[in-house]
Amino acid sequence: MIKKYLSKQKNLDKKIKILSGIIKSLKISNTDKELYLKSLDVLDEDSFNTLYNSFMNFIEELENEDSKKIVDSNFSEFNLQNIKAEKKQNSNSFSLLLKNI
DSSP states (O other): OHHHHHHHOOOHHHHHHHHHHHHHHSSSOHHHHHHHHHHHHHSOHHHHHHHHHHHHHHHHHHHHHHHHHHHHHHHHHHHHHHHHHHHHHHHHHHHHHHHHO
16 A cells, blocks of 8 residues: 555655655664765665665565465464364363263
């Protein structure tokens, strides 16, 4: 979803603003943040677009990993529910068997 939003951005100034905001939110030293922000001013348009595209690819990979984790956790939860239901059924069958003895 984020990659889709990022890929729709065509205006260079808006792209710079997005990356600047992301750099500012990083948990790194202020010195490093300032260096990264200054580097955005130095890049020509082609170099910046290359950086922006690399960033979009990175975001896409993160989104794919998150999607896979969601699918895996949903499958695990579904599987756990099936196991619980099976145990309950076995327990009920065992209770019924004991009552019939």
